[in-house]
Amino acid sequence: MRADRLVSLVLLLRQQGRMSATALAEELEVSTRTVLRDVEALSAAGVPVYAERGRHGGFALLPGFRTELTGLNPDEALALLVAGSRRGAQTLGLGSALASAMLKVVDALPDSYRDTAAGVAQRLLIDPETDLLSRRLVADEIPDAVAAEILRAVFTGHKLRIRYATADQPPHWRTVDPVGLVTVRDRGYLLATRSGEDRTYRLSRIQAAEELAEPADRPDRVDLDRAWQERSTRFRSGGDQVTVLVRVDKDRREELVGTAVAVLGEQSDADGRLRIEAAFQDARHAEWALWQLGTRAEALSPQWLRTTLAERAAALAGRYASEAVSEESVPADRVSDG
Template sequence: METVRASRLLSVLLLLQNRGRMTARELADELEVSVRTVYRDVEALSAAGVPVYADRGRTGAYQLLGGYRTRLTGLSEEEAQALALAGLPVAATELGLGTVLAAAQLKLHAALPEELRRRASELAERFHVDVPGWHRDIERASALAGVADAVWHARRVRVRYRRWDGSAVDRELDPLGLVLKAGVWYLAARCDGSVRTYRVSRVDALTDLGETFDRPGDFELAEYWRAWSEGFERRLYPETARVRLSPLGRELVPFFLGAVGARALRDAGTRPAPDGWSTVELPVEAGAPALGQLLRFGAELEVLAPPELRHRVSEAVTRMGELYG
């Protein structure tokens, strides 16, 4: 709660600094808190040495005395941009912005009043964002810094790209955005009139073509990534298996089948039978990979359909039983 309040106090300070004069109701509506909370926050700012002046009466409002401003000075354009990655220091380092981010954070920290500076330090000591998954680090991509520079400056590039089967192709790209997903960097880029997704670690060579491009006016990176991810999941898990799951099996679904499996459980909304087991349909990969996915559940899952998949699981279990006696 203390860290949440410290963040809100800084928001009050910056709102007054940027807008000049605001009523308690306007501040409360902006911050989605009660007017009484605003009163307490303003008192806390005053106690921390921030000169907040209050006009009394029906039309009264708060403002900072004498044009007071926090000392957010000396930030370069690059440092200001790097602050967007303040919660992702490893990602900032991968993009070549680690030193820049550190400098920007030092300047921001020094600009805060003493009380807010202490709160910010406490926040950093209590919360940490760790992006990669347990079983992988952030994937090393030698071309990442060059790709990021092309994205930022809207520079057209030629890349030598290594496809999943190991073959290489040359592509001319208009880089539109970078996404870090589970330790892997992906590039959204326009190629031959359509936007496609490329794994940055597979870019073996990159050449700046010496020209800029106009970004599509309707392109939104977050929305593109959401739609692309959903399509990728459908392609990755094209088949469906009807299964019975024990209570433990249900808990294992997010670990073994990831977000797509967890979503299937939520969408099913099936209530367990009296014995605790439940029947659901789970997305699985096509062919042999589906067998491996389902065998991971051991005795906590029974395949009901399709019949050929149930038969393959039965055969695999029989062979394992013979192997272990």
């Protein structure tokens, strides 16, 4: 870990120029005391890092010093920089490793290409944290220790013991054979087998994990894309799924489709609206999805869903139908002094 940190420190100084101990500590996620010790270690190893005193001082490298990282052309480096802007690495607990790798990618470029690649990368934004309506896209959060154990078991091919919490049951321990990891829209999944049966575990629901010494029972090679498609198909066709026929405005189609498990059919009505047959995970999922669309969508069937939405809307209308509002329920800055 320290060797990686020392390399990252050198690359930061190469690319940023002079940096204070505080700024280096923030970038490397360590204390300023650790930064000072690292600088001393680099100097002892012959790396020409020196300190500048004063208000705008800090640490810097002697002009002309560079690390020997070669082999990337500008297009390859740009592709890596763009890929590195995606949040999948954060989902799998690889955020700090990604940051270190991006420093090395930029430093690998010749001086004549470095500024160009970095500038082009700044013109591309992949998977921002909010959508166009400023709705925050919440990614799964996985403790670093849990992510590290899962990654080791997947990479080394060892069995994995996890404490997993399903949506409707208390958490309990189970031992699985890890196959691979998949990220979808900032959600991470562990593909595994248990007693020979395919299992898919959402990473955010794994509360603890322990890599075991016993080798996992799994094939030497795996087609993760095919495995994911097969499990996705089984998921869409089983469980408590419900099928809903919806009339929706064209400009809200993507919102409806994005929340559905699957789209089973679609056609245009004479008035320009779309008639979509969609599958949802369960009754609660269907109710939630249609409620989000308000008057821009109408559930045509099943009847129980229409009844549920009507009752919910009536209850909300009743809540706001009262003409009198007591002063106690109005914020102080909304009450007139007169």
